[in-house]
Amino acid sequence: MDMSVTTTDTVAVDQLWDRLRNEAGACHDPIMASLIELNLRVHRSFSSALAALLGRKLADSAVPSRALMELVTEAHLADPLIVEAAAVDLVAIKERDPACPDLTTPFLFFKGFQSLQAYRVAHWLWANDRRHLARHLQSRVSEAFGLDIHPAAKLGRRILIDHGTGIVIGETSVLEDDVSLLQGVTLGGTGKNEGDRHPKIRRGVLLGAGCKILGNIEIGEGAKVGAGSIVLEAVPAYTTVVGNPARRVGTKHSSMPAFTMDQTLPPLDYII
Incomplete structure (x- = not known):
């Protein structure tokens, strides 16, 4: 493995973010250009990109994408360990999943990774007595991705949810x-x-x-x-x-x- 970050140590989130953006630059498919621009290039940090991605994926008519993005950002700022956990989860997928060629693929497309990061926000909401909102996020993950993780469950780091369905x-x-x-x-x-x-x-x-x-x-x-x-x-x-x-x-x-x-x-x- 040629990666300079590893799940055995704390991943430098900024280093991971640089890697993600560099990998995205290698994609020259014109149809994918707008998707990569929206999800990676316009953002200044891993946290920002992840918040925007989850906001778009899990929005509905009751809670729009902007509100969800701000909610995820609030959780990340309040507890930076959520962002660190997301980073090491992403690296764990690259290390363990033979179907994963890079870091960009699970970040953009793997619902196991995305569901896990939504759970981490819902768990933070649950711990801070915002339980109806935590349940809403749980429900949206279930509807959008076909996974059901209770926000009170306790999940560690470097978790791989393969396929996820x-x-x-x-x-x-x-x-x-x-x-x-x-x-x-x-x-x-x-x-x-x-x-x-x-x-x-x-x-x-x-x-x-x-x-x-x-x-x-x-x-x-x-x-x-x-x-x-x-x-x-x-x-x-x-x-x-x-x-x-x-x-x-x-x-x-x-x-x-x-x-x-x-x-x-x-x-x-x-x-x-």
Whole structure:
């Protein structure tokens, strides 16, 4: 990898912004010129470009794009860590997703990245007791992108939401840093219980497409959940589970599958 920024350290946001603008300059398609101008060239900062992008994507007749752009900007100014998180999320996509050739592509086109950044603003609103507005933003993300992330959920940094369609993350869910999720993942409850009722996903976990993790259970650091699995019990660290109900397969590994995006499974007859 030839990038000079990395998710293992704090990304210099200004450096990332320079990289984005330079990459955009390499596109000479005349049809794309106005889109790149609107989303990148006219802006002076990464924060400004991101606020404008989210404002346009999530506006409706009730809350127009200008109001949303100003809201995102307000959140960024109040909590600069939101902008830093967006920057390292973007780099994480470039590092992990083989379909991502540069930084500009996920910034402009990947709804997983855009939904995550809208969630970060909604979470800030929720924490500052502006909950109706947080729910409105959650609703607009669901309508526009097909993802539903509750604004009270706690998500870390360097999160990759690959494809994004059908993601559901419940109110008391926790995702630590360096988690990767594919389409159709559900982090849900198991009924009408109130209080802490959603999964806790530890660092480095890979959640395969369509898996459902239900209840206040822990998916341990570095674990891998196979596609389509239904997980109802805690998963130990550095363990692979698959099936309905999910069961452990193979032996413990030592890698962080969220980084490698390796979705291969041990032989299914090799059950722990």
